[in-house]
Amino acid sequence: xxxxxxxxxxxxxxxxxxxxxxxxxxxxxxxxxxxxxxxxxxxxxxxxxxxxxxxxxxxxxxxxxxxxxxxxxxxxxxxxxxxxxxxxxxxxxxxxxxxxxxxxxxxxxxxxxxxxxxxxxxxxxxxxxxxxxxxxxxxxxxxxxxxxxxxxxxxxxxxxxxxxxxxxxxxxxxxxxxxxxxxxxxxxxxxxxxxxxxxxxxxxxxxxxxxxxxxxxxxxxxxxxxxxxxxxxxxxxxxxxxxxxxxxxxxxxxxxxxxxxxxxxxxxxxxxxxxxxxxxxxxxxxxxxxxxxxxxxxxxxxxxxxxxxxxxxxxxxxxxxxxxxxxxxxxxxxxxxxxxxxxxxxxxxxxxxxxxxxxxxxxxxxxxxxxxxxxxxxxxxxxxxxxxxxxxxxxxxxxxxxxxxxxxxxxxxxxxxxxxxxxxxxxxxxxxxxxxxxxxxxxxxxxxxxxxxxxxxxxxxxxxxxxxxxxxxxxxxxxxxxxxxxxxxxxxxxxxxxxxxxxxxxxxxxxxxxxxxxxxxxxxxxxxxxxxxxxxxxxxxxxxxxxxxxxxxxxxxxxxxxxxxxxxxxxxxxxxxxxxxxxxxxxxxxxxxxxxxxxxxxxxxxxxxxxxxxxxxxxxxxxxxxxxxxxxxxxxxxxxxxxxxxxxxxxxxxxxxxxxxxxxxxxxxxxxxxxxxxxxxxxxxxxxxxxxxxxxxxxxxxxxxxxxxxxxxxxxxxxxxxxxxxxxxxxxxxxxxxxxxxxxxxxxxxx
Numbered sequence: 001x002x003x004x005x006x007x008x009x010x011x012x013x014x015x016x017x018x019x020x021x022x023x024x025x026x027x028x029x030x031x032x033x034x035x036x037x038x039x040x041x042x043x044x045x046x047x048x049x050x051x052x053x054x055x056x057x058x059x060x061x062x063x064x065x066x067x068x069x070x071x072x073x074x075x076x077x078x079x080x081x082x083x084x085x086x087x088x089x090x091x092x093x094x095x096x097x098x099x100x101x102x103x104x105x106x107x108x109x110x111x112x113x114x115x116x117x118x119x120x121x122x123x124x125x126x127x128x129x130x131x132x133x134x135x136x137x138x139x140x141x142x143x144x145x146x147x148x149x150x151x152x153x154x155x156x157x158x159x160x161x162x163x164x165x166x167x168x169x170x171x172x173x174x175x176x177x178x179x180x181x182x183x184x185x186x187x188x189x190x191x192x193x194x195x196x197x198x199x200x201x202x203x204x205x206x207x208x209x210x211x212x213x214x215x216x217x218x219x220x221x222x223x224x225x226x227x228x229x230x231x232x233x234x235x236x237x238x239x240x241x242x243x244x245x246x247x248x249x250x251x252x253x254x255x256x257x258x259x260x261x262x263x264x265x266x267x268x269x270x271x272x273x274x275x276x277x278x279x280x281x282x283x284x285x286x287x288x289x290x291x292x293x294x295x296x297x298x299x300x301x302x303x304x305x306x307x308x309x310x311x312x313x314x315x316x317x318x319x320x321x322x323x324x325x326x327x328x329x330x331x332x333x334x335x336x337x338x339x340x341x342x343x344x345x346x347x348x349x350x351x352x353x354x355x356x357x358x359x360x361x362x363x364x365x366x367x368x369x370x371x372x373x374x375x376x377x378x379x380x381x382x383x384x385x386x387x388x389x390x391x392x393x394x395x396x397x398x399x400x401x402x403x404x405x406x407x408x409x410x411x412x413x414x415x416x417x418x419x420x421x422x423x424x425x426x427x428x429x430x431x432x433x434x435x436x437x438x439x440x441x442x443x444x445x446x447x448x449x450x451x452x453x454x455x456x457x458x459x460x461x462x463x464x465x466x467x468x469x470x471x472x473x474x475x476x477x478x479x480x481x482x483x484x485x486x487x488x489x490x491x492x493x494x495x496x497x498x499x500x501x502x503x504x505x506x507x508x509x510x511x512x513x514x515x516x517x518x519x520x521x522x523x524x525x526x527x528x529x530x531x532x533x534x535x536x537x538x539x540x541x542x543x544x545x546x547x548x549x550x551x552x553x554x555x556x557x558x559x560x561x562x563x564x565x566x567x568x569x570x571x572x573x574x575x576x577x578x579x580x581x582x583x584x585x586x587x588x589x590x591x592x593x594x595x596x597x598x599x600x601x602x603x604x605x606x607x608x609x610x611x612x613x614x615x616x617x618x619x620x621x622x623x624x625x626x627x628x629x630x631x632x633x634x635x636x637x638x639x640x641x642x643x644x645x646x647x648x649x650x651x652x653x654x655x656x657x658x659x660x661x662x663x664x665x666x667x668x669x670x671x672x673x674x675x676x677x678x679x680x681x682x683x684x685x686x687x688x689x690x691x692x693x694x695x696x697x698x699x700x701x702x703x704x705x706x707x708x709x710x711x712x713x714x715x716x717x718x719x720x721x722x723x724x725x726x727x728x729x730x731x732x733x734x735x736x737x738x739x740x741x742x743x744x745x746x747x748x749x750x751x
Contacts, residue, residue: 001097001291002310009082009090015042015659020314020650021094021101022338022662023123024321028231029337030123030131032094032101035071035150036081042659043067043156046337049235049330050190051344051399052163052183059397059405062333062344063163063183066192066207067153068131068229069121074147075139078109080117085109096317097291098284099123106140114140122279125286128236130270131229132279137215138222146223151202151210152179152192158340164190167260169209175199176268177209180260186400189234189256191263195271197226226276230267234259235329290320293711294361296674299700308698311647312674315667319357322664326364328371330400332664339661345397345405346372348431349665351438352594353621357671359445360706366442367451373435374455376402377462384466387426391465394431396424420574423491428484429470433502436463437594440509444683447708457513461520464510467503468527477532485544485587488619489577493545497534498587504531505595540606542599544587553581556616563617564649564657585622586611592629593676596684605633620649624669628677631693636678640695643673675703679716683707689734690723692716692751707731712742722748 006017014034018041021032031044044064051060073080082090082105089106103119116138124130137146154166167180172193181190200213215223237259294316300306322336332350335341350369359366373380373394379402380392387393395404406425439456442448448456471478480503485496511524534543543549559568568577588611592604599607608629617623627642649666650658675681679701680691688707694716702715710731715722721735724746731742735749 001095001295001313002306003093003095004310004314005094006092007090009087010655011038011040011083012655014038014040016655016657017092018042018044019335019338019658019660019662021092022318022321022336023094023099023101023121024337025123025125025127025129026321026324026337027127027327028123028129028131029321030069030121031338032121033067033069034103035069035119035133035135036073036079037070038081038083042339043069044339045069045156045231046344047190047231047233047235048324048337049327049400050183050188050233051186051401052188053185054158054161054163055185057161059343059345059407060186060399060401061158061161061163062337062340062399063188064156064158064340065190065231066164066179066181067156068151068192068194068227068231069133070153071135071148071150073117073135073137074149075109075113075115075137075144076111078111080107080109080115082107088114096313097287099125099287099317100280100283113142113144115144116140120276120280122276122283124279125283125290128232128266128270129230130274130279131231132276133227133229134224134276136222136224137217139217139219141219143219144217146215146217147212148200148215148223148225149210149212150196150225150227151177151208152194152229153210154179154181154207166207169204169207171202171209172264172268175202175211176271177202177211178264178267179209180264182256189259189263190231191233191260191267192229192231193264193267193271194227194229197275228271228274228276228279230271232263232267234263235327237262291316293704294320296671296701296703298698301697301699304697308644308647311651311670314651315670316357318662318664318667319354319671322667323354323358323365324368325362326368328368328375331369331372331398334664335661336664338664339659341660342397343399343405345399347397347665348434349621349668351434353665353668353672355438355668356441356676357668359442360675361704363442363446363448363706367446367448370435370439370442370451370459371455374459377459379403381462384469389466390469391467392432392459392462393429393466394435394463396428396431423484424488427482427492428488429466430483430485430496430499430502432463432466433499433506436460436506436509437502440505441683445707452513457510460506460510461514461517464507464524465520467507468523470503471527471531473530478527478530479532486590486619486621487544487583487585487587489574489582489584489616490545490548491574491578493547495532495534496545496587497542498544498591500531500533501591501595501598504528504533536599536603536607540603541610542588542603542607544583544611548581551579551581553614556582556614559616559618563645564620564654566618568616568618581614583611583615585617585619585625586615589615589622589625589629592632593625596632596682601633604629605635608633617645620663620666621669623649624666624673624677627673631673631677631680632691634693636693636695639673639677639693640697643670643677643695646670646673674701675705679703679714681705685734687732687734687739690714690721691736692721694718719750720748721751722746 086108092103101121118136196211200211333344380394384393397406409419623646631639682689
């Protein structure tokens with residue numbers, strides 16, 4: 001498996017690689033900041049579920065915890081920094097296969113002395129996280145005194161906002177550095193414990209506790225320092241019986257001091273007798289288990305460079321480290337646990353782009369992601385009531401509390417000098433149907449009747465009730481007015497095609513699973529019979545909403561060349577963009593992807609072409625979905641171009657594309673494009689369908705896919721598909737429309 005590599009040190013890329021090479025386990029994320037400090041470098045360590053609402057702020061933020069990665073290195077009093085002296089050799093690698101981050105440097109200091117420095121860092125794969133780091137410093141041509149200072153730095157903030165109170169700093173058991181912290185508003189308790197080997201002189205001052213270790217080295221002799229850290233929170237004490245409790249209920253009733261004492265004793269016990277090599281071996285074993293089924297594996301033709309494989313491995317790696325595995329009180333933010341973008345909030349991206357990966361690899365994880373929404377169902381009902389609706393209106397942005405977390409205003413518009421009001425919380429209501437779609441998708445893939453009885457049917461019913469109350473009777477139809485679809489460059493529009501069709505699907509599935517609710521079913525049937533649905537006109541084009549096709553069109557080529565940067569907002573105000581045929585991402589294309597059998601193939605292809613001409617692809621989710629729909633339409637070359645461009649959203653050469661964290665949903669979309677696009681998987685029927693169309697450059701593609709209690713192994717080659725599974729249970733599937741039955745035998749079919 002390839003490494004994600006950086007072969008040149010450049011300050012302009014320091015935060016991008018800090019995000020790309022982040023490490024974690026779904027509960028903790030650690031940015032790949034350098035051990036030494038640099039101007040503008042953003043350090044970051046985050047725990048899933050640990051949010052805080054600063055004084056004067058309207059929304060909660062994912063808390064940036066005290067730094068444990070930083071080290072100050074002095075060589076005969078000369079501070080080590082790659083901004084001084086000369087870099088002779090430099091390489092940094094994130095081993096996606098093992099989770100190990102390494103950096104090797106040959107450095108000549110300003111006095112002409114030559115050093116070799118090697119850094120290693122690893123993050124445990126289990127909750128209650130152990131983090132290990134090791135540094136080796138070798139003087140290649142002179143004797144030197146090396147001094148390394150490292151510890152726990154509580155001066156970290158969220159871009160200047162202090163989120164934590166320091167309760168206590170102390171030394172435990174002789175050489176363990178311990179910090180007790182509490183979030184200022186949300187009252188979360190965090191304990192960080194660290195030990196350094198060999199031991200040094202420990203001091204505490206200014207929210208920092210540090211150990212200073214001194215080495216006297218001869219030429220060729222290496223100074224080696226190891227550091228093991230344990231990070232935990234009171235959330236770790238409340239993990240029993242989570243399926244049936246709300247997010248705000250505290251299972252642990254101990255006093256604050258007792259909670260911190262328990263966390264500390266647990267941390268010290270886990271740190272005892274642990275060293276870097278032990279942790280490294282454990283993490284390697286855990287990652288090896290993951291990659292057995294977690295990977296889409298490609299075999300390119302000999303003449304091609306397999307950058308596609310790196311992108312798919314990168315996607316799977318980050319999906320794994322961003323997603324909590326067995327705690328339904330928390331979900332996945334828009335930047336995972338790699339940065340503070342969007343304040344760590346959860347969007348519709350989670351259900352539509354991230355959940356499917358786990359649904360077909362680890363269904364229990366997908367179930368917990370839906371339970372996160374179920375536990376906040378009452379909050380969603382209260383939001384609906386606040387706006388005069390029935391049922392459940394889920395927040396556009398959420399965190400731990402279940403309340404709406406969308407800020408009222410965006411950043412100041414540099415052309416007008418005014419703040420743009422954010423309308424998403426008021427009108428981007430498609431998230432309600434998106435969550436319902438994910439509930440239905442979970443049942444499709446698992447046939448989990450117990451989940452549907454206990455949770456799913458109520459989620460479907462309450463989300464459907466919202467649409468029944470949201471629609472208004474006008475001009476002989478029910479209509480859904482004043483909404484924002486997935487395309488956020490068109491706001492406050494009526495009868496958005498994506499929203500209306502997904503609302504219909506939501507109500508259909510709610511009726512299916514709530515047949516005993518007679519009054520609801522009657523009202524639902526009336527809604528389905530009378531809701532206005534945009535259809536193709538004589539020219540074959542389906543209107544995205546009531547007014548889009550009447551708006552003026554402009555030449556977008558300039559902005560397509562810089563997609564993802566929202567460059568159009570430098571030339572036009574948002575109000576101007578809203579009144580033109582300009583799309584951030586195409587709603588219709590998203591609709592075609594989610595409900596592929598609604599429209600004839602020729603209409604889909606025609607609308608894909610029409611709307612793509614008007615789409616800038618400023619959304620990181622746009623290209624991968626275009627790739628899927630283009631592939632299903634038979635245009636594999638265009639689909640492959642879209643796919644490769646989607647892979648560059650984080651991995652491309654733009655030095656600032658991922659400064660505040662990776663694009664979490666984009667990693668899920670890359671996997672979707674490969675599996676639901678080129679492998680041709682379709683899960684919208686009662687049986688699984690395959691219509692493969694591999695790119696010409698791919699000789700072979702293989703992956704594991706969980707479906708209705710079966711773990712399938714799928715192997716595709718140009719002109720052939722082979723499926724196998726371990727059980728003897730019969731499973732009906734369709735391959736290019738041909739019905740086949742798979743038992744314990746392999747099926748190999750020409751395509």
